[in-house]
Amino acid sequence: MAEAAVSYVLCKLADALLKKAQELHDVRGQMDQMQLELGFIKAYLRDADSKQHKGNELVKIWVNSVRDMAYKIEDVIDTFLVEIEENCPKTNSFFSIMLPVAKKPKMMSKLVGELEEITQKLNIIYQRGTDLGIKDLGVGTHEEPFRPTKPSEIDDSEVVGLEADKHQIMKQLLDRYISRRTVLSIVGTGGLGKTTLAQKVYKGDELKGQFDCRKWLSISQKFNLNDLLREILYSIEPNLKNKSPPIADEDLPEELKSSLENKRYLIVLDDVWTIDLWERLKIQLPDSNNASRVIITSRSLDVAKAADCSTSPYKLSYLNEDESLALLFRKAFQQHIQPENYPPDLLEVAKKLTKKCGGLPLGLVVLGGILVRRERTYTAWSTLEETMDWHNEDGKKCSQVLAMSYEDLPYDLKPCFLYFASFPEDHKISGKHVKRMWLAEGFIPKNRAEGFIPKNRAGTMEDRAEEFLQELVQRCLIQVTVKSWNGCCKYCSMHDLLRDLAIREAEEEKFFTVFSNVQDCNHLDARKPRRAALQFCSPTKDGVYSENTRALLCFSFHQRYSSINNGFILLNYSGLRLLRVLTIEHVDMRNFNSSKWLKDMIHLRYLGFRYCEIEQNILEKNSFYNLETIDLTESTIGKGTKKTTNHVVVPTLRHVYGNRHLEKICPLKWDHLTNLQTLKSVGHQEVPYLGGCINLRTFGVHYWMEETSPCDKLKTINFLEEWETLKGVLIRTKQLISLRIVVRSVVGFIVPFGGTRGLPCHEKIQCLYLAGELGGPICVPNVEMFPTNLTKLRLECSRLWENPMPLFERLQSLRILQLRQHSYLGTELICSTRGLPKLEKLEIGNMPYLRHWYIKEGAMPILSHLKIDGCWMLLALPELQNVPTLKELLVCSLSPVLEERMQGEDYYKIENIPSVRHVRQTSSK
Incomplete structure (x- = not known):
């Protein structure tokens, strides 16, 4: 972990010299000397890590001093950048220009003194490392970069012997x-x-x-x-x-x-x-x-x-030798292997490895994840077996296995893994948001010189972050609980013991401090947490962070909004001058004292107010020079009629997760947001100003209409205009892959969508979600209106009258189809032979008039998951026996007649489906 800290600081020094060359010109020589010293020290860290894990306490102290010095350098550079930005002239007046000029010599003198002191200490640290016998292992022994592989099809929850x-x-x-x-x-x-x-x-x-x-x-x-x-x-x-x-x-x-x-x-x-x-x-x-x-x-x-x-x-018993071998080989080879096919040269050493795991399934799974990265030779496996030093107690055995998996990580991945320590137990962790936090912290390297780069070097930083996450999944350290439409991790979790390991390592490395209750905050002054995670609702005090805190994560997870007296909104956030990540979840922030905010949070990259009740214009008077992500998912706004006076200028924005209140909560200035990749979701009144957002990959827009509506003709004309305005934005977004258009209003409003044919993004869009009536002069549903390579299609309130299956069957790449809530108002659905050849998941929901559904033999040949919900008029199940690949059927809120048929005359249609779940709708009292 110290190696990761040093590598990160080396990158920061280079980045600071590149971006602030003029301001740092006077100390260029000292910063170059620091980089040289750090480079020497980094070369020693691999040998030091191996020695400290063998119990050498002096080496452990040395490694800790290296890490602390790396943190110190980062703090000095970041603090200086804050002071430079705070003293930049805000106006053209003589006083505002001359005052910073007068202050600069003093700031520079302070910086010079601090850098001289650091350089001297680095030289001392280097000499102490030499005295301790720590060697430069050289680049020849450098680990190979990790290479993400295709996610295993073996279910990690499947354990032998049960x-x-x-x-x-x-x-x-x-x-x-x-x-x-x-x-x-x-x-x-x-x-x-x-x-x-x-x-x-x-x-x-x-x-x-x-x-x-x-x-x-x-x-x-x-x-x-x-x-x-x-x-x-x-x-x-x-x-x-x-x-x-x-x-x-x-x-x-x-x-x-x-x-x-x-x-x-x-x-x-x-x-x-x-x-x-x-x-x-x-x-x-x-x-x-x-x-x-x-x-x-x-x-x-x-x-x-x-x-x-x-x-x-x-x-529950431990696994016996045969069961342990079966599990170890399955995880090490990523496939089922029969005992007679075990590699003879690995069998004996495999038995030794499984014996040291003591039949503990988790230990075997994690050990198998380590062996995946080793050569399948006796020497490689035997070396691993010889270096294992486990005790007899069961808990310590598993702890050692888990610790080995952590130590086996490339240094780039260690801070990414430790970041999971910040989330509460059993928390539903969003894959995309944890990746955004990694990016905000600077954990994802930009080029080869900065560390290990995944195979997909040509992709975006977000793509690289996804490969980092997949690598943790492949190593059995993180479990994907829900996948998104494109196969990426939507939600993930961490085993309790792995979470305990992450918390322990994070606190030992002074990387993250987790506060699970108010009592944990008693000795804050001594701990000075570099990153803090608050996982309780009770009132607390200022001091749960230090002036050098880089991340503050606050969770109130017992109820949607905690009391307005909780500690999260009482904290003095103005002390967080170097903050990079701030996220607050499930908190009522209407009494939040926004005046305590530091006006210029120049290092803040990630700002999240998820599931919160927020005061209007809470961010209006703040400037964020480096902000990359704003997350307002499911947050609502308090009552008030305060008008927006100033728009927030954030030229570095890459991801905005908003809602229809976005303009009131955070009035953004949309001009020149060319870096914006995600805008989900924004009110339709903002669409005319989005012309500069040319690099959008995910885009969602809401059309919120008043309950009192004009005549139908006027509505149609307005929506035609809205569609033309929207097209003006879409025609400039060549990278768009996900589009969401939602109309929320009285029944009868037409969704402004005329199809993407003719737009540059037509071939690239893979995910499309439309909520609103399809029809009228804007669009007559036909295959041309849908993107050619569509992978996922979700329709709501479309009010289609003709059987839409022939239309969808022409979408040859479709894998997920969701037809929800009045998307179809007809009485009959027919799925044709050889139709929907790549469909894997199908959801049919709330079709009030559907009576007959026919599935011809050979239709949907690889369908694995099917959900039928709220089709009260459906008289019989479709011919599900014609879909032999179906693995899971979920039926909800069906008529009593159909429920009886499922147990009787329709049972033959579902008897061969491995998982059939039935959720009954109960009547209200």
Whole structure:
């Protein structure tokens, strides 16, 4: 990690000299000398890292001093750049020009003194490294750059040796002779496969039709009972989710009891840490003697015994030698291998490796991820086996394996991995946003000289960040939970033990400090966190950061908006002069004191107010010279009629995740935003000003109309004008790959979309989302209106009357098709033979008049996922037996007649589908 810090600072020095050559001219010689000293020290760091991991404490101290000095250099340079920017003349008056001139000698003198001191200390550090016997390993032993490979098709959650365990759990679960509510506990150490086993049971075909309702709940160490009750209740009674006013906390227990009273339910509580949770929750789960079941996974045997004293906990066993070998070879070779095909020259050393893992599945999976990067030779595997130094305790064994995986990372990837320590346990981590934070921090190198560059060198920085993330996935350090339409990571997660490792390493390296409660803030002055993550809602004090803090991440995850007295909005943000990343989630910021903001946050690259209640024009008076990302996802604005007076000038913007309130929250000056790649989403009134945004790759626009509407003719004319205006922007965006147009208003408004044919982006657009009526003079639906290489198409409220399948079947590249909410108003759908040859996912939802759906043999030949939702008039399931590739079927809110047919005469259509889930719509009370 020290090597990463030094490499980063070397890049920063070069960048500073390039961009601020005039201001730094007087200290050019000293900065060159610093670069030389750092270069020498960096050459020693690989040898030092290997020595410190063998227990050499003196070398460890030396490595820490190198890291601290790298941080010091970064702070000095960044502080000087802030002072230069703050003292730049803001007007042409004599006073404003001469005052900075008078201050410059003093600033330069201060900088000269600091650089001289640093250079002297670097020379001392270099000499101490020589005295300690640390060697220059040279470029010849430099690691090869990592090469991202195609994501493995092997499911990481699939662990060998669990079939017998699954059978035993199922046997208890479905035992009708035990009518009382039974709690089945799966117990074992971390990484043993408790969650994986529970998932196999929960998703098993044996449970089809056995329970009236099922719910999976992931429990963190910090749980909120009301949140859990709401989650269970809303899964059973979805209609209550939108009830106004919402159900009060004090009414939740009675509502839940009433909903579960006459139902046979199955509830899974994954990763329960305390007895207190079950004691408080069990009161709300009625026992109606109908064989309802609860499954608990826990690391604590005491929790399992307390949950149900009449049922013995199921203790998960370690894998035996054969199972361990099977898992290790599967992960190391990225495919299933039969025992008779194990490489003979690797078998003996593989047995030694698996023995040191102690049958711990997580350890084997991570070790397999390390072996993927090694040559498949006895020497390479034997060397790894000989360097492993594990203790006998199970926890330490796994910890050592995980630590080895971390140490095996190229130095560029280590800060990227440690950044995941900042997110709360069980947090839904957005892949695109964590990549934007990496970019803001400068972790993604720009050229070969700065470190390891992925295979896709010609792509954008964002493309390189995606390859960094994929590399962490391939090394089994991060799990992708949801993929986006283009195969990239949409959401991801980190195993609890890996998260513990990341937190421990991040704090040891002074890289990130995680505050999970107010008590963690007691010794802030001594810790001076370089990056801080606040994961609690209680009031706190200034000081959770230092003047050199680079990132501040604030999470309030128990409820949508926390109290206005929470610590996040009370912090004095004016002290964050060197901040690069600021993100605040789920916080009511209407009482936020914006006057505390530093006026010129010149280093800020990433600003996120996600799911927040925000004051109007909160950013209006601030200037951001280097801001790259603004994220206002799902944020709303407080009441007020304050008018915009100043637009925020941000020429460096690359990504804006906005909403229809964007102009009120952050009034941007759109002129010359040629770097902008993402604009999602913006109000239609801003479209005429977007002509300079020529490099957009993702673009979304909302048309929000008043409830009172003019005559139909006038509406049509207005939308024709809107489409012509929109075309004027699209015709200049040659790189566009994702387009989203949404109309939110009374029924009857036409979506302003006449098709992309004739536009430069026509061949490149792969994702298209249209919400609004298709028809009228703007567009008559036909294949020419859709981009040629469309991969994903989502339609809502399109109100099509003719069977649209012949149209979609002509889109030969379509992989995902979502037809939602009144997209089709006809009565019949027909999927033709050889139609939609590349379709993998299909969603049919809320088609109020659909009665007949036919799937011809040979249609959708590779379809794997199908969802049917809210088609109440559908009389029978389509011929799903004609789609042998179908792996998952999800049906929601179907008519009682069709529900009966699924259990009877239509069962033959779905009996061979591996996963069939049925979510029933319950009537409101």
